[in-house]
């Protein structure tokens with residue numbers, strides 16, 4: 001959808017901001033550009049909507065070389081969100097949001113209806129906020145309006161330059177979450193500039209890590225964190241990249257351990273005998289549908305009755321597909337040695353600290369080998 005071919009930008013004073021850049025952003029993909037100050041991220045982005053013209057090379061948007069497209073028409077297809085949101089101070093939030101549709105000649109009622117819909121989409125109730133003026137909103141709310149305004153004409157491409165930069169870390173995380181939810185619904189092709197590796201990892205389907213004017217690595221967050229392409233990238237992503245990686249690695253069914261199972265309605269003595277013969281100390285207790293009920297220890301099962309009479313409820317669980325970090329968090333919160341992993345209510349298995357570590361190691365190996373995690377055997381983990 002956006003393609004850079006050997007793009008170089010040299011400013012008149014001789015500064016080479018971007019040097020022979022080639023990469024591609026697929027349709028519906030969110031790519032984050034991350035790197036230290038002055039490495040050329042903003043220059044890269046502003047060349048896409050022709051606010052800056054490259055010195056050499058080509059940029060294609062939707063297969064079209066953008067030098068052949070009138071800049072005004074080009075910018076209508078490209079939403080642009082910047083850190084200083086730049087709302088018109090004397091216009092209401094609704095009118096600010098409707099700016100682009102109005103410029104496009106939409107009828108007032110249609111433009112305003114569209115603006116209301118978008119305010120809703122970014123989590124601002126149009127009835128509450130639509131009639132306010134920018135100074136009557138918090139910084140975070142103004143940034144949401146900036147996003148709504150950029151989406152107003154439904155452009156296929158969105159450029160975002162530090163869109164969540166000007167707010168405190170808590171609001172920032174909220175805005176990121178909202179943005180991800182929204183992006184899952186609208187699936188724009190997004191290029192997002194940030195200098196914050198946490199943000200890049202959290203938001204990007206892929207990340208471009210910049211050195212000076214060049215991309216040092218262009219890959220998924222997991223791969224950048226797991227197998228940095230150079231010492232520079234390793235340093236940039238930080239010594240705690242293992243921890244960061246936990247938050248971008250999803251739990252897969254193949255990661256799980258299968259503990260002994262006891263059924264809710266089976267006689268406790270029978271379950272205890274089975275555990276004893278397997279040398280196990282406890283079992284996960286499931287109901288007749290295979291849904292998680294809780295767990296029971298072998299010592300308690302000696303008391304007679306059914307397993308259900310004696311089982312403990314189990315609240316330490318996470319959904320399959322959740323990040324490993326969430327499982328780790330739940331383990332700590334419940335001071336538990338394992339967490340159950342569920343698909344809906346259905347029990348799939350448990351994640352223990354050892355299994356969690358294995359999953360992380362396997363995902364690093366899988367990224368390095370370019371295969372799925374399931375194809376990496378435990379032996380290769382043990383050898384690693």
Ligand SMILES: Nc1ncnc2c1ncn2[C@@H]1O[C@H](COP(=O)(O)OP(=O)(O)OP(=O)(O)O)[C@@H](O)[C@H]1O
Pocket residue numbers: 011012013015016017035036037038039040041042043044195
């Ligand atoms: N108009 C200009 N004339 C000369 N040099 C410029 C101009 N604009 C940017 N530069 C230089 O080009 C380089 C890249 O700048 P750019 O703004 O693209 O970096 P950035 O990665 O977005 O930085 P930041 O994170 O600080 O915004 C910098 O060295 C900058 O000083």
